[in-house]
Amino acid sequence: MQDRTTRALMVVIAVLLAILVAQPYLNTYLLAARQPRPPAPRGDLADFERTTIRIFESAAPSVVQVVALSREAQFQQGTGATSSGTGFIWDPAGHVVTNDHVVGEGSTFAVRLSNGDVVSADVVGQAPNYDLAVLRLNRRGSFPPPVAVGTSANLKVGQAAFAIGNPFGLDQSLTTGIISALKRRLPTSGGREIADVIQTDAAINPGNSGGPLLDSAGRLIGVNTAIFSPSGTNAGIGFAIPVDVVNRVVPELIRNGRVPTPGIGILAADESVTAQLGVNGVIVAGVAPGSPADRAGLRGIGPAGRIGDVVTGVNDAPVRRLADLTDQLEQAGVGGTVTLTILRDGRSQTVDVSVVDVGAGASGRRRP
Numbered sequence: 001m002q003d004r005t006t007r008a009l010m011v012v013i014a015v016l017l018a019i020l021v022a023q024p025y026l027n028t029y030l031l032a033a034r035q036p037r038p039p040a041p042r043g044d045l046a047d048f049e050r051t052t053i054r055i056f057e058s059a060a061p062s063v064v065q066v067v068a069l070s071r072e073a074q075f076q077q078g079t080g081a082t083s084s085g086t087g088f089i090w091d092p093a094g095h096v097v098t099n100d101h102v103v104g105e106g107s108t109f110a111v112r113l114s115n116g117d118v119v120s121a122d123v124v125g126q127a128p129n130y131d132l133a134v135l136r137l138n139r140r141g142s143f144p145p146p147v148a149v150g151t152s153a154n155l156k157v158g159q160a161a162f163a164i165g166n167p168f169g170l171d172q173s174l175t176t177g178i179i180s181a182l183k184r185r186l187p188t189s190g191g192r193e194i195a196d197v198i199q200t201d202a203a204i205n206p207g208n209s210g211g212p213l214l215d216s217a218g219r220l221i222g223v224n225t226a227i228f229s230p231s232g233t234n235a236g237i238g239f240a241i242p243v244d245v246v247n248r249v250v251p252e253l254i255r256n257g258r259v260p261t262p263g264i265g266i267l268a269a270d271e272s273v274t275a276q277l278g279v280n281g282v283i284v285a286g287v288a289p290g291s292p293a294d295r296a297g298l299r300g301i302g303p304a305g306r307i308g309d310v311v312t313g314v315n316d317a318p319v320r321r322l323a324d325l326t327d328q329l330e331q332a333g334v335g336g337t338v339t340l341t342i343l344r345d346g347r348s349q350t351v352d353v354s355v356v357d358v359g360a361g362a363s364g365r366r367r368p
């Protein structure tokens with residue numbers, strides 16, 4: 001009886017071991033999906049997903065890729081002497097807005113539309129002080145619809161932001177984020193600073209420059225222009241030129257090919273020198289002969305290095321750095337008059353100075 005029980009247990013154990021050994025093969029034979037699997041049903045898209053899709057489908061056809069080729073690169077294959085960025089359709093006439101640093105010193109421009117068509121373009125105007133440029137497409141017929149224009153005057157930190165562009169040449173890429181901060185300042189190649197710049201954490205990488213930053217209504221609120229990143233790629237800190245600046249500068253470029261640079265004809269001392277001297281304001285390093293500043297009697301640094309005038313205020317607004325002065329001149333505009341508060345020989349006084357266009361034919365010198 002005991003032997004029979006033992007044999008039965010041995011048989012059961014053997015069967016179990018056989019099942020364990022054969023299980024992977026049985027699973028493969030019995031459970032393997034040898035035919036395409038049917039898709040699982042899903043519910044409706046979330047509200048934020050529908051919003052994102054709507055924004056992209058509405059704005060993406062208006063977003064283009066801009067490629068600038070220098071004259072040297074046309075004759076030297078493989079030099080890499082090109083720049084590439086993003087732009088967007090501004091009006092039904094085929095004007096494209098992008099960054100000035102995307103256009104750069106290029107001599108030939110190609111624009112790839114969202115449908116893949118490549119169209120040549122000409123430069124209409126550049127504004128280095130605002131890092132903006134306008135191209136015109138050389139094609140007859142209709143163009144993609146212009147991007148809807150919003151306003152940057154009532155933006156709030158925390159509201160959603162959407163960027164469409166061509167990072168690393170990957171066209172029609174959408175990234176999302178929020179407005180991280182407002183009223184940032186951004187230096188430009190023109191030697192000035194753009195005020196009220198928008199900071200966003202929507203991913204912006206090389207190739208996004210010149211592309212639109214949109215709000216949740218799909219309206220343009222800024223033009224992506226720069227990132228802060230030690231590695232040169234997205235670190236969650238991107239900057240966009242506010243649309244209210246864009247909406248003022250771009251029509252001027254279309255009309256005249258350039259934007260007036262309001263100034264009074266002074267050369268400002270470098271801010272690092274001003275800081276080392278402990279001066280709170282803008283040191284007048286030099287005065288352009290015949291300029292409004294010259295006619296108003298402003299004094300620059302003397303032959304012995306003695307400081308002449310220091311601008312400490314404009315129209316009752318304090319001036320601590322060059323950007324404060326240029327902001328006030330921008331607000332006054334060409335043809336206006338500003339009241340400067342200056343410090344001369346330790347005493348404060350005021351002087352009225354006319355604002356003129358100092359950008360016509362100007363070099364790259366910082367002359368506000």
